[in-house]
Amino acid sequence: MRRIVVAGASAAGLAAAETLRREGFGGTLTLVGAEPHLPYDRPPLSKQVLAGAWPPERTALRAGADLAALDLDLRLGTAATGLDTAARAVALSDGASVGYDGLIVATGVRPRGLPECAPADGVHVLRGLDDALTLRDRLAAGRRLVVVGAGFLGCEVASSARALGVAVTLVEPAPIPLAHAVGEQVGGHLARLHRDRGVDLRLGTKVTGIETGAAGRRGVQLSDGTVVVADDVLVAVGSLPNTEWLGGSGLDTGDGVVCDQYSAAAPGVYAAGDVARWYHPLFRTSLRVEHRTNAAEQGMAAARNLLRPERAEPFAPVPYFWSEQHGVRIQAFGHLRGHDEARVVQGDPAEGRFLVAYRTGATLTGALAVAMPPRELRRWRTAVAAGTAWQELFEQGPPAGP
Known part of the structure:
Protein backbone atom coordinates (compact mmCIF):
# COMPACT_ATOMS: atom_id res chain seq x y z
CA MET A 1 0.00 0.00 0.00
CA PRO A 111 -25.88 14.54 18.87
CA ARG A 112 -29.46 13.62 18.11
CA GLY A 113 -31.75 16.62 18.07
CA LEU A 114 -35.25 17.28 19.38
CA PRO A 115 -37.85 19.01 17.18
CA GLU A 116 -39.05 20.78 20.32
CA CYS A 117 -35.56 22.20 20.96
CA ALA A 118 -34.59 24.05 17.79
CA PRO A 119 -31.02 25.43 17.69
CA ALA A 120 -30.94 28.77 19.49
CA ASP A 121 -28.81 30.76 21.86
CA GLY A 122 -28.92 28.99 25.20
CA VAL A 123 -29.98 25.62 23.74
CA HIS A 124 -26.93 23.36 23.65
CA VAL A 125 -25.62 19.96 22.68
CA LEU A 126 -22.37 18.48 23.97
CA ARG A 127 -20.21 16.47 21.61
CA GLY A 128 -17.12 18.53 20.80
CA LEU A 129 -14.63 20.69 22.65
CA ASP A 130 -16.23 23.90 21.41
CA ASP A 131 -19.62 22.72 22.72
CA ALA A 132 -18.14 22.11 26.17
CA LEU A 133 -16.42 25.50 26.32
CA THR A 134 -19.56 27.33 25.23
CA LEU A 135 -21.65 25.64 27.91
CA ARG A 136 -18.94 26.05 30.55
CA ASP A 137 -18.90 29.79 30.04
CA ARG A 138 -22.62 29.94 30.84
CA LEU A 139 -22.64 27.80 33.99
CA ALA A 140 -22.25 29.58 37.31
CA ALA A 141 -23.76 29.53 40.76
CA GLY A 142 -27.35 30.75 40.73
CA ARG A 143 -28.02 29.97 37.08
CA ARG A 144 -30.57 27.38 35.98
CA LEU A 145 -29.99 24.49 33.60
CA VAL A 146 -32.47 22.02 32.14
CA VAL A 147 -30.92 18.78 30.88
CA VAL A 148 -33.11 16.84 28.47
CA GLY A 149 -32.20 13.15 28.66
CA ALA A 150 -30.95 11.20 31.68
CA GLY A 151 -28.47 8.99 29.84
CA PHE A 152 -24.85 8.88 30.93
CA LEU A 153 -24.01 12.18 29.23
CA GLY A 154 -27.01 14.01 30.67
CA CYS A 155 -26.33 12.63 34.15
CA GLU A 156 -22.66 13.60 34.01
CA VAL A 157 -23.49 17.15 32.93
CA ALA A 158 -26.09 17.41 35.71
CA SER A 159 -23.44 16.31 38.20
CA SER A 160 -20.84 18.80 36.93
CA ALA A 161 -23.35 21.65 36.91
CA ARG A 162 -24.52 20.96 40.46
CA ALA A 163 -20.90 21.06 41.64
CA LEU A 164 -20.75 24.60 40.22
CA GLY A 165 -23.85 25.64 42.17
CA VAL A 166 -26.19 25.55 39.17
CA ALA A 167 -29.84 24.67 39.75
CA VAL A 168 -30.41 21.61 37.55
CA THR A 169 -33.62 20.03 36.30
CA LEU A 170 -33.10 16.66 34.60
CA VAL A 171 -35.96 15.57 32.32
CA GLU A 172 -36.33 11.94 31.24
CA PRO A 173 -39.31 10.31 29.49
CA ALA A 174 -38.59 6.86 30.95
CA PRO A 175 -39.80 6.03 34.47
CA ILE A 176 -36.29 4.97 35.52
CA PRO A 177 -33.09 6.45 34.07
CA LEU A 178 -31.01 4.07 31.94
CA ALA A 179 -33.10 1.03 32.93
CA HIS A 180 -33.08 -0.24 29.33
CA ALA A 181 -29.29 -0.28 29.38
CA VAL A 182 -28.23 -1.11 32.93
CA GLY A 183 -31.35 -2.40 34.65
CA GLU A 184 -33.74 -1.06 37.24
CA GLN A 185 -31.44 -1.52 40.23
CA VAL A 186 -28.71 0.69 38.78
CA GLY A 187 -31.17 3.15 37.23
CA GLY A 188 -33.08 3.50 40.50
CA HIS A 189 -29.86 4.05 42.42
CA LEU A 190 -28.76 6.79 40.00
CA ALA A 191 -32.14 8.50 40.35
CA ARG A 192 -31.77 8.58 44.14
CA LEU A 193 -28.16 9.76 43.85
CA HIS A 194 -29.15 12.75 41.72
CA ARG A 195 -32.07 13.70 43.92
CA ASP A 196 -29.89 13.47 47.02
CA ARG A 197 -27.48 15.94 45.39
CA GLY A 198 -30.22 18.46 44.68
CA VAL A 199 -31.10 17.64 41.08
CA ASP A 200 -34.78 18.20 40.27
CA LEU A 201 -35.43 14.91 38.48
CA ARG A 202 -38.56 14.76 36.32
CA LEU A 203 -39.17 11.16 35.21
CA GLY A 204 -41.85 9.92 32.85
CA THR A 205 -41.98 13.40 31.34
CA LYS A 206 -41.17 14.78 27.89
CA VAL A 207 -40.27 18.24 26.64
CA THR A 208 -43.04 19.57 24.40
CA GLY A 209 -41.63 23.01 23.63
CA ILE A 210 -39.36 25.87 24.62
CA GLU A 211 -40.31 29.52 24.78
CA THR A 212 -37.82 32.36 25.06
CA GLY A 213 -38.77 35.01 27.58
CA ALA A 214 -37.30 38.17 29.02
CA ALA A 215 -33.55 38.46 29.65
CA GLY A 216 -32.89 35.33 27.62
CA ARG A 217 -34.68 33.03 30.03
CA ARG A 218 -36.42 29.99 28.62
CA GLY A 219 -39.64 28.34 29.60
CA VAL A 220 -39.25 24.60 29.05
CA GLN A 221 -42.71 23.10 28.62
CA LEU A 222 -43.20 19.54 29.82
CA SER A 223 -45.81 16.95 28.91
CA ASP A 224 -47.23 17.00 32.46
CA GLY A 225 -48.28 20.61 31.91
CA THR A 226 -45.54 22.24 33.99
CA VAL A 227 -43.06 24.83 32.79
CA VAL A 228 -39.46 24.95 34.03
CA VAL A 229 -37.67 28.29 33.81
CA ALA A 230 -34.05 27.97 32.69
CA ASP A 231 -31.13 30.07 31.54
CA ASP A 232 -29.79 27.21 29.43
CA VAL A 233 -31.01 23.90 28.03
CA LEU A 234 -28.82 20.92 27.17
CA VAL A 235 -30.24 18.36 24.76
CA ALA A 236 -28.68 14.95 25.53
CA VAL A 237 -31.02 12.44 23.91
CA GLY A 238 -28.54 10.17 22.18
CA ALA A 312 -6.83 -10.79 10.28
CA GLU A 313 -8.09 -11.48 13.80
CA PRO A 314 -11.69 -11.04 14.97
CA PHE A 315 -12.29 -7.96 17.06
CA ALA A 316 -13.89 -9.49 20.14
CA PRO A 317 -13.12 -7.38 23.22
CA VAL A 318 -15.07 -7.32 26.44
CA PRO A 319 -16.28 -3.68 26.17
CA TYR A 320 -15.48 -1.42 29.10
CA PHE A 321 -17.00 1.90 30.11
CA TRP A 322 -17.06 4.12 33.14
CA SER A 323 -18.88 7.18 34.39
CA GLU A 324 -18.55 9.44 37.40
CA GLN A 325 -21.55 11.21 38.86
CA HIS A 326 -21.52 13.28 42.07
CA GLY A 327 -18.20 11.69 42.99
CA VAL A 328 -19.47 8.12 42.58
CA ARG A 329 -17.63 5.95 40.06
CA ILE A 330 -19.58 3.52 37.89
CA GLN A 331 -17.69 0.91 35.84
CA ALA A 332 -18.87 -1.90 33.60
CA PHE A 333 -17.58 -4.71 31.43
CA GLY A 334 -19.45 -6.56 28.70
CA HIS A 335 -22.62 -6.10 26.66
CA LEU A 336 -25.40 -4.90 28.93
CA ARG A 337 -28.06 -3.65 26.51
CA GLY A 338 -30.88 -6.02 25.69
CA HIS A 339 -30.19 -8.16 28.76
CA ASP A 340 -32.81 -10.61 30.03
CA GLU A 341 -31.89 -10.39 33.70
CA ALA A 342 -29.87 -8.10 35.96
CA ARG A 343 -29.05 -9.45 39.41
CA VAL A 344 -27.30 -7.79 42.34
CA VAL A 345 -24.54 -10.25 43.28
CA GLN A 346 -22.45 -8.18 45.70
CA GLY A 347 -23.19 -5.32 48.05
CA ASP A 348 -26.50 -3.50 48.43
CA PRO A 349 -27.93 -0.60 46.39
CA ALA A 350 -29.40 0.82 49.61
CA GLU A 351 -25.85 1.21 50.94
CA GLY A 352 -24.54 2.73 47.70
CA ARG A 353 -21.94 0.02 46.94
CA PHE A 354 -22.95 -2.94 44.82
CA LEU A 355 -22.23 -5.07 41.76
CA VAL A 356 -24.77 -6.29 39.20
CA ALA A 357 -24.38 -9.25 36.83
CA TYR A 358 -26.27 -9.38 33.51
CA ARG A 359 -27.70 -12.40 31.69
CA THR A 360 -28.64 -12.62 28.03
CA GLY A 361 -30.10 -15.98 27.13
CA ALA A 362 -28.27 -18.54 29.22
CA THR A 363 -24.96 -16.65 29.37
CA LEU A 364 -23.29 -14.06 31.56
CA THR A 365 -22.79 -11.06 29.25
CA GLY A 366 -21.84 -8.21 31.56
CA ALA A 367 -21.18 -6.82 35.01
CA LEU A 368 -21.42 -3.32 36.46
CA ALA A 369 -20.03 -1.98 39.72
CA VAL A 370 -21.08 1.13 41.64
CA ALA A 371 -18.49 2.50 44.10
CA MET A 372 -16.75 -0.89 44.29
CA PRO A 373 -12.99 -1.60 44.19
CA PRO A 374 -11.82 -2.30 40.60
CA ARG A 375 -10.57 -5.78 41.53
CA GLU A 376 -14.13 -6.87 42.33
CA LEU A 377 -15.21 -6.08 38.79
CA ARG A 378 -12.14 -7.49 37.01
CA ARG A 379 -12.91 -11.03 38.13
CA TRP A 380 -16.31 -10.74 36.47
CA ARG A 381 -14.70 -9.51 33.27
CA THR A 382 -12.82 -12.80 33.02
CA ALA A 383 -16.08 -14.71 33.41
CA VAL A 384 -17.73 -12.63 30.69
CA ALA A 385 -14.78 -13.22 28.32
CA ALA A 386 -15.10 -16.96 28.91
CA GLY A 387 -18.78 -16.96 27.94
CA THR A 388 -19.68 -18.43 31.33
CA ALA A 389 -23.06 -20.08 31.58
CA TRP A 390 -25.37 -18.24 33.99
CA GLN A 391 -26.51 -21.37 35.82
CA GLU A 392 -22.95 -22.62 36.19
CA LEU A 393 -21.90 -19.27 37.59
CA PHE A 394 -24.35 -19.40 40.47
CA GLU A 395 -23.93 -23.09 41.12
CA GLN A 396 -20.18 -22.65 41.62
CA GLY A 397 -20.27 -19.25 43.30
CA PRO A 398 -18.84 -15.85 42.24
CA PRO A 399 -15.78 -15.81 39.95
CA ALA A 400 -12.41 -16.20 41.60
CA GLY A 401 -10.15 -13.19 42.01
CA PRO A 402 -7.79 -12.04 39.22
Whole structure:
Protein backbone atom coordinates (compact mmCIF):
# COMPACT_ATOMS: atom_id res chain seq x y z
CA MET A 1 0.00 0.00 0.00
CA ARG A 2 1.21 3.48 -0.86
CA ARG A 3 -1.52 5.62 0.72
CA ILE A 4 -3.93 4.97 3.59
CA VAL A 5 -6.65 7.44 4.50
CA VAL A 6 -8.10 7.61 8.01
CA ALA A 7 -11.37 9.57 7.95
CA GLY A 8 -11.88 10.99 11.44
CA ALA A 9 -9.25 12.64 13.66
CA SER A 10 -10.82 10.96 16.69
CA ALA A 11 -9.52 8.64 19.38
CA ALA A 12 -10.23 5.73 17.02
CA GLY A 13 -8.65 7.51 14.06
CA LEU A 14 -5.51 8.48 15.97
CA ALA A 15 -5.13 4.97 17.39
CA ALA A 16 -5.40 3.59 13.85
CA ALA A 17 -2.78 6.02 12.53
CA GLU A 18 -0.34 5.26 15.33
CA THR A 19 -0.81 1.51 14.85
CA LEU A 20 -0.23 1.75 11.10
CA ARG A 21 3.12 3.44 11.72
CA ARG A 22 4.02 1.10 14.55
CA GLU A 23 3.24 -1.91 12.34
CA GLY A 24 5.60 -0.65 9.65
CA PHE A 25 3.47 1.27 7.17
CA GLY A 26 5.83 3.80 5.59
CA GLY A 27 3.60 5.26 2.87
CA THR A 28 1.48 8.40 2.85
CA LEU A 29 -0.89 8.46 5.80
CA THR A 30 -3.71 11.00 5.48
CA LEU A 31 -5.70 11.84 8.62
CA VAL A 32 -8.87 13.82 7.91
CA GLY A 33 -10.71 15.68 10.69
CA ALA A 34 -13.83 17.82 10.40
CA GLU A 35 -12.90 19.86 13.50
CA PRO A 36 -9.99 22.33 13.47
CA HIS A 37 -8.55 20.86 16.67
CA LEU A 38 -5.81 18.27 16.95
CA PRO A 39 -7.15 14.91 18.21
CA TYR A 40 -8.50 15.26 21.75
CA ASP A 41 -10.22 13.17 24.40
CA ARG A 42 -14.00 13.50 24.70
CA PRO A 43 -14.89 11.88 28.08
CA PRO A 44 -13.44 14.81 30.11
CA LEU A 45 -15.69 17.29 28.28
CA SER A 46 -18.75 16.52 30.42
CA LYS A 47 -16.70 16.26 33.60
CA GLN A 48 -13.33 17.96 34.12
CA VAL A 49 -13.64 20.52 31.29
CA LEU A 50 -17.23 21.47 32.07
CA ALA A 51 -16.41 21.79 35.76
CA GLY A 52 -13.47 24.08 34.95
CA ALA A 53 -10.93 21.69 36.49
CA TRP A 54 -9.09 21.18 33.18
CA PRO A 55 -8.01 23.74 30.60
CA PRO A 56 -8.98 22.69 27.06
CA GLU A 57 -5.39 21.91 26.04
CA ARG A 58 -5.25 19.14 28.64
CA THR A 59 -7.67 17.09 26.56
CA ALA A 60 -5.10 16.69 23.75
CA LEU A 61 -4.48 13.01 23.06
CA ARG A 62 -0.87 13.57 21.98
CA ALA A 63 1.70 16.33 22.16
CA GLY A 64 2.55 18.12 18.95
CA ALA A 65 5.96 16.45 18.76
CA ASP A 66 4.39 12.99 18.97
CA LEU A 67 1.99 13.81 16.16
CA ALA A 68 4.83 15.23 14.06
CA ALA A 69 6.73 11.97 14.50
CA LEU A 70 3.89 10.13 12.74
CA ASP A 71 4.60 12.12 9.55
CA LEU A 72 0.91 12.59 8.81
CA ASP A 73 -0.74 14.27 5.87
CA LEU A 74 -3.02 16.06 8.33
CA ARG A 75 -6.22 17.62 6.97
CA LEU A 76 -7.95 19.35 9.91
CA GLY A 77 -11.06 21.48 9.55
CA THR A 78 -11.88 19.40 6.49
CA ALA A 79 -14.72 16.90 6.50
CA ALA A 80 -15.00 13.77 4.38
CA THR A 81 -17.99 14.36 2.09
CA GLY A 82 -18.07 11.35 -0.24
CA LEU A 83 -16.59 7.95 -0.98
CA ASP A 84 -16.07 6.25 -4.35
CA THR A 85 -15.09 2.67 -3.57
CA ALA A 86 -14.61 1.80 -7.24
CA ALA A 87 -12.12 4.62 -7.80
CA ARG A 88 -10.82 4.30 -4.21
CA ALA A 89 -11.12 8.00 -3.50
CA VAL A 90 -12.44 10.12 -0.61
CA ALA A 91 -13.99 13.50 -1.44
CA LEU A 92 -13.31 16.33 1.01
CA SER A 93 -15.21 19.48 1.93
CA ASP A 94 -12.45 21.71 0.52
CA GLY A 95 -13.06 20.25 -2.95
CA ALA A 96 -10.07 17.91 -2.92
CA SER A 97 -10.20 14.20 -3.64
CA VAL A 98 -7.75 11.86 -1.92
CA GLY A 99 -7.03 8.45 -3.38
CA TYR A 100 -6.37 5.50 -1.14
CA ASP A 101 -5.18 1.92 -1.13
CA GLY A 102 -6.72 1.41 2.28
CA LEU A 103 -9.36 3.37 4.20
CA ILE A 104 -10.38 3.41 7.87
CA VAL A 105 -13.69 5.16 8.63
CA ALA A 106 -13.66 6.71 12.11
CA THR A 107 -16.06 9.64 11.70
CA GLY A 108 -17.85 9.08 15.00
CA VAL A 109 -21.32 10.31 15.88
CA ARG A 110 -23.23 13.57 16.31
CA PRO A 111 -25.88 14.54 18.87
CA ARG A 112 -29.46 13.62 18.11
CA GLY A 113 -31.75 16.62 18.07
CA LEU A 114 -35.25 17.28 19.38
CA PRO A 115 -37.85 19.01 17.18
CA GLU A 116 -39.05 20.78 20.32
CA CYS A 117 -35.56 22.20 20.96
CA ALA A 118 -34.59 24.05 17.79
CA PRO A 119 -31.02 25.43 17.69
CA ALA A 120 -30.94 28.77 19.49
CA ASP A 121 -28.81 30.76 21.86
CA GLY A 122 -28.92 28.99 25.20
CA VAL A 123 -29.98 25.62 23.74
CA HIS A 124 -26.93 23.36 23.65
CA VAL A 125 -25.62 19.96 22.68
CA LEU A 126 -22.37 18.48 23.97
CA ARG A 127 -20.21 16.47 21.61
CA GLY A 128 -17.12 18.53 20.80
CA LEU A 129 -14.63 20.69 22.65
CA ASP A 130 -16.23 23.90 21.41
CA ASP A 131 -19.62 22.72 22.72
CA ALA A 132 -18.14 22.11 26.17
CA LEU A 133 -16.42 25.50 26.32
CA THR A 134 -19.56 27.33 25.23
CA LEU A 135 -21.65 25.64 27.91
CA ARG A 136 -18.94 26.05 30.55
CA ASP A 137 -18.90 29.79 30.04
CA ARG A 138 -22.62 29.94 30.84
CA LEU A 139 -22.64 27.80 33.99
CA ALA A 140 -22.25 29.58 37.31
CA ALA A 141 -23.76 29.53 40.76
CA GLY A 142 -27.35 30.75 40.73
CA ARG A 143 -28.02 29.97 37.08
CA ARG A 144 -30.57 27.38 35.98
CA LEU A 145 -29.99 24.49 33.60
CA VAL A 146 -32.47 22.02 32.14
CA VAL A 147 -30.92 18.78 30.88
CA VAL A 148 -33.11 16.84 28.47
CA GLY A 149 -32.20 13.15 28.66
CA ALA A 150 -30.95 11.20 31.68
CA GLY A 151 -28.47 8.99 29.84
CA PHE A 152 -24.85 8.88 30.93
CA LEU A 153 -24.01 12.18 29.23
CA GLY A 154 -27.01 14.01 30.67
CA CYS A 155 -26.33 12.63 34.15
CA GLU A 156 -22.66 13.60 34.01
CA VAL A 157 -23.49 17.15 32.93
CA ALA A 158 -26.09 17.41 35.71
CA SER A 159 -23.44 16.31 38.20
CA SER A 160 -20.84 18.80 36.93
CA ALA A 161 -23.35 21.65 36.91
CA ARG A 162 -24.52 20.96 40.46
CA ALA A 163 -20.90 21.06 41.64
CA LEU A 164 -20.75 24.60 40.22
CA GLY A 165 -23.85 25.64 42.17
CA VAL A 166 -26.19 25.55 39.17
CA ALA A 167 -29.84 24.67 39.75
CA VAL A 168 -30.41 21.61 37.55
CA THR A 169 -33.62 20.03 36.30
CA LEU A 170 -33.10 16.66 34.60
CA VAL A 171 -35.96 15.57 32.32
CA GLU A 172 -36.33 11.94 31.24
CA PRO A 173 -39.31 10.31 29.49
CA ALA A 174 -38.59 6.86 30.95
CA PRO A 175 -39.80 6.03 34.47
CA ILE A 176 -36.29 4.97 35.52
CA PRO A 177 -33.09 6.45 34.07
CA LEU A 178 -31.01 4.07 31.94
CA ALA A 179 -33.10 1.03 32.93
CA HIS A 180 -33.08 -0.24 29.33
CA ALA A 181 -29.29 -0.28 29.38
CA VAL A 182 -28.23 -1.11 32.93
CA GLY A 183 -31.35 -2.40 34.65
CA GLU A 184 -33.74 -1.06 37.24
CA GLN A 185 -31.44 -1.52 40.23
CA VAL A 186 -28.71 0.69 38.78
CA GLY A 187 -31.17 3.15 37.23
CA GLY A 188 -33.08 3.50 40.50
CA HIS A 189 -29.86 4.05 42.42
CA LEU A 190 -28.76 6.79 40.00
CA ALA A 191 -32.14 8.50 40.35
CA ARG A 192 -31.77 8.58 44.14
CA LEU A 193 -28.16 9.76 43.85
CA HIS A 194 -29.15 12.75 41.72
CA ARG A 195 -32.07 13.70 43.92
CA ASP A 196 -29.89 13.47 47.02
CA ARG A 197 -27.48 15.94 45.39
CA GLY A 198 -30.22 18.46 44.68
CA VAL A 199 -31.10 17.64 41.08
CA ASP A 200 -34.78 18.20 40.27
CA LEU A 201 -35.43 14.91 38.48
CA ARG A 202 -38.56 14.76 36.32
CA LEU A 203 -39.17 11.16 35.21
CA GLY A 204 -41.85 9.92 32.85
CA THR A 205 -41.98 13.40 31.34
CA LYS A 206 -41.17 14.78 27.89
CA VAL A 207 -40.27 18.24 26.64
CA THR A 208 -43.04 19.57 24.40
CA GLY A 209 -41.63 23.01 23.63
CA ILE A 210 -39.36 25.87 24.62
CA GLU A 211 -40.31 29.52 24.78
CA THR A 212 -37.82 32.36 25.06
CA GLY A 213 -38.77 35.01 27.58
CA ALA A 214 -37.30 38.17 29.02
CA ALA A 215 -33.55 38.46 29.65
CA GLY A 216 -32.89 35.33 27.62
CA ARG A 217 -34.68 33.03 30.03
CA ARG A 218 -36.42 29.99 28.62
CA GLY A 219 -39.64 28.34 29.60
CA VAL A 220 -39.25 24.60 29.05
CA GLN A 221 -42.71 23.10 28.62
CA LEU A 222 -43.20 19.54 29.82
CA SER A 223 -45.81 16.95 28.91
CA ASP A 224 -47.23 17.00 32.46
CA GLY A 225 -48.28 20.61 31.91
CA THR A 226 -45.54 22.24 33.99
CA VAL A 227 -43.06 24.83 32.79
CA VAL A 228 -39.46 24.95 34.03
CA VAL A 229 -37.67 28.29 33.81
CA ALA A 230 -34.05 27.97 32.69
CA ASP A 231 -31.13 30.07 31.54
CA ASP A 232 -29.79 27.21 29.43
CA VAL A 233 -31.01 23.90 28.03
CA LEU A 234 -28.82 20.92 27.17
CA VAL A 235 -30.24 18.36 24.76
CA ALA A 236 -28.68 14.95 25.53
CA VAL A 237 -31.02 12.44 23.91
CA GLY A 238 -28.54 10.17 22.18
CA SER A 239 -26.52 10.28 18.99
CA LEU A 240 -26.51 9.38 15.31
CA PRO A 241 -23.55 7.85 13.44
CA ASN A 242 -21.89 10.14 10.91
CA THR A 243 -22.49 8.06 7.79
CA GLU A 244 -24.33 10.46 5.47
CA TRP A 245 -21.12 11.16 3.55
CA LEU A 246 -21.04 7.47 2.59
CA GLY A 247 -24.31 7.65 0.65
CA GLY A 248 -23.91 6.06 -2.77
CA SER A 249 -20.67 4.33 -1.78
CA GLY A 250 -22.22 0.89 -1.64
CA LEU A 251 -21.36 0.47 2.04
CA ASP A 252 -24.11 -0.75 4.37
CA THR A 253 -24.78 2.10 6.79
CA GLY A 254 -27.68 0.80 8.85
CA ASP A 255 -27.11 2.48 12.24
CA GLY A 256 -23.40 2.79 11.57
CA VAL A 257 -20.93 1.35 9.08
CA VAL A 258 -21.80 -2.34 9.06
CA CYS A 259 -18.69 -4.54 9.31
CA ASP A 260 -17.79 -8.18 9.73
CA GLN A 261 -16.02 -9.56 12.79
CA TYR A 262 -12.72 -8.17 11.50
CA SER A 263 -14.10 -4.60 11.30
CA ALA A 264 -14.06 -4.80 7.49
CA ALA A 265 -16.88 -3.06 5.61
CA ALA A 266 -15.64 -3.68 2.05
CA PRO A 267 -12.38 -4.69 0.36
CA GLY A 268 -9.75 -2.31 1.70
CA VAL A 269 -12.29 -0.43 3.85
CA TYR A 270 -12.53 -0.82 7.62
CA ALA A 271 -14.39 1.10 10.32
CA ALA A 272 -13.60 1.81 13.96
CA GLY A 273 -15.04 3.58 16.97
CA ASP A 274 -18.50 5.02 17.55
CA VAL A 275 -19.44 4.87 13.85
CA ALA A 276 -18.68 1.15 13.42
CA ARG A 277 -21.30 -1.58 13.75
CA TRP A 278 -19.52 -4.91 13.69
CA TYR A 279 -20.33 -8.54 14.37
CA HIS A 280 -19.05 -9.51 17.82
CA PRO A 281 -18.31 -13.27 17.90
CA LEU A 282 -18.42 -13.51 21.71
CA PHE A 283 -21.90 -12.03 22.03
CA ARG A 284 -23.06 -13.36 18.63
CA THR A 285 -24.65 -10.09 17.61
CA SER A 286 -23.80 -6.83 15.85
CA LEU A 287 -22.78 -4.02 18.18
CA ARG A 288 -22.09 -0.32 17.89
CA VAL A 289 -20.26 0.75 21.05
CA GLU A 290 -19.89 4.43 21.96
CA HIS A 291 -17.18 4.16 24.58
CA ARG A 292 -13.68 5.60 24.61
CA THR A 293 -11.80 2.37 25.34
CA ASN A 294 -13.55 0.54 22.53
CA ALA A 295 -12.71 3.35 20.08
CA ALA A 296 -8.98 3.07 20.69
CA GLU A 297 -8.97 -0.73 20.71
CA GLN A 298 -10.96 -0.99 17.50
CA GLY A 299 -8.80 1.64 15.80
CA MET A 300 -5.75 -0.51 16.52
CA ALA A 301 -7.45 -3.73 15.45
CA ALA A 302 -8.76 -2.24 12.20
CA ALA A 303 -5.30 -0.93 11.32
CA ARG A 304 -3.65 -4.30 11.86
CA ASN A 305 -6.31 -6.14 9.86
CA LEU A 306 -6.10 -3.61 7.02
CA LEU A 307 -2.34 -4.08 6.73
CA ARG A 308 -2.44 -7.87 6.94
CA PRO A 309 -5.89 -9.17 5.92
CA GLU A 310 -4.49 -12.65 5.41
CA ARG A 311 -3.78 -12.74 9.16
CA ALA A 312 -6.83 -10.79 10.28
CA GLU A 313 -8.09 -11.48 13.80
CA PRO A 314 -11.69 -11.04 14.97
CA PHE A 315 -12.29 -7.96 17.06
CA ALA A 316 -13.89 -9.49 20.14
CA PRO A 317 -13.12 -7.38 23.22
CA VAL A 318 -15.07 -7.32 26.44
CA PRO A 319 -16.28 -3.68 26.17
CA TYR A 320 -15.48 -1.42 29.10
CA PHE A 321 -17.00 1.90 30.11
CA TRP A 322 -17.06 4.12 33.14
CA SER A 323 -18.88 7.18 34.39
CA GLU A 324 -18.55 9.44 37.40
CA GLN A 325 -21.55 11.21 38.86
CA HIS A 326 -21.52 13.28 42.07
CA GLY A 327 -18.20 11.69 42.99
CA VAL A 328 -19.47 8.12 42.58
CA ARG A 329 -17.63 5.95 40.06
CA ILE A 330 -19.58 3.52 37.89
CA GLN A 331 -17.69 0.91 35.84
CA ALA A 332 -18.87 -1.90 33.60
CA PHE A 333 -17.58 -4.71 31.43
CA GLY A 334 -19.45 -6.56 28.70
CA HIS A 335 -22.62 -6.10 26.66
CA LEU A 336 -25.40 -4.90 28.93
CA ARG A 337 -28.06 -3.65 26.51
CA GLY A 338 -30.88 -6.02 25.69
CA HIS A 339 -30.19 -8.16 28.76
CA ASP A 340 -32.81 -10.61 30.03
CA GLU A 341 -31.89 -10.39 33.70
CA ALA A 342 -29.87 -8.10 35.96
CA ARG A 343 -29.05 -9.45 39.41
CA VAL A 344 -27.30 -7.79 42.34
CA VAL A 345 -24.54 -10.25 43.28
CA GLN A 346 -22.45 -8.18 45.70
CA GLY A 347 -23.19 -5.32 48.05
CA ASP A 348 -26.50 -3.50 48.43
CA PRO A 349 -27.93 -0.60 46.39
CA ALA A 350 -29.40 0.82 49.61
CA GLU A 351 -25.85 1.21 50.94
CA GLY A 352 -24.54 2.73 47.70
CA ARG A 353 -21.94 0.02 46.94
CA PHE A 354 -22.95 -2.94 44.82
CA LEU A 355 -22.23 -5.07 41.76
CA VAL A 356 -24.77 -6.29 39.20
CA ALA A 357 -24.38 -9.25 36.83
CA TYR A 358 -26.27 -9.38 33.51
CA ARG A 359 -27.70 -12.40 31.69
CA THR A 360 -28.64 -12.62 28.03
CA GLY A 361 -30.10 -15.98 27.13
CA ALA A 362 -28.27 -18.54 29.22
CA THR A 363 -24.96 -16.65 29.37
CA LEU A 364 -23.29 -14.06 31.56
CA THR A 365 -22.79 -11.06 29.25
CA GLY A 366 -21.84 -8.21 31.56
CA ALA A 367 -21.18 -6.82 35.01
CA LEU A 368 -21.42 -3.32 36.46
CA ALA A 369 -20.03 -1.98 39.72
CA VAL A 370 -21.08 1.13 41.64
CA ALA A 371 -18.49 2.50 44.10
CA MET A 372 -16.75 -0.89 44.29
CA PRO A 373 -12.99 -1.60 44.19
CA PRO A 374 -11.82 -2.30 40.60
CA ARG A 375 -10.57 -5.78 41.53
CA GLU A 376 -14.13 -6.87 42.33
CA LEU A 377 -15.21 -6.08 38.79
CA ARG A 378 -12.14 -7.49 37.01
CA ARG A 379 -12.91 -11.03 38.13
CA TRP A 380 -16.31 -10.74 36.47
CA ARG A 381 -14.70 -9.51 33.27
CA THR A 382 -12.82 -12.80 33.02
CA ALA A 383 -16.08 -14.71 33.41
CA VAL A 384 -17.73 -12.63 30.69
CA ALA A 385 -14.78 -13.22 28.32
CA ALA A 386 -15.10 -16.96 28.91
CA GLY A 387 -18.78 -16.96 27.94
CA THR A 388 -19.68 -18.43 31.33
CA ALA A 389 -23.06 -20.08 31.58
CA TRP A 390 -25.37 -18.24 33.99
CA GLN A 391 -26.51 -21.37 35.82
CA GLU A 392 -22.95 -22.62 36.19
CA LEU A 393 -21.90 -19.27 37.59
CA PHE A 394 -24.35 -19.40 40.47
CA GLU A 395 -23.93 -23.09 41.12
CA GLN A 396 -20.18 -22.65 41.62
CA GLY A 397 -20.27 -19.25 43.30
CA PRO A 398 -18.84 -15.85 42.24
CA PRO A 399 -15.78 -15.81 39.95
CA ALA A 400 -12.41 -16.20 41.60
CA GLY A 401 -10.15 -13.19 42.01
CA PRO A 402 -7.79 -12.04 39.22
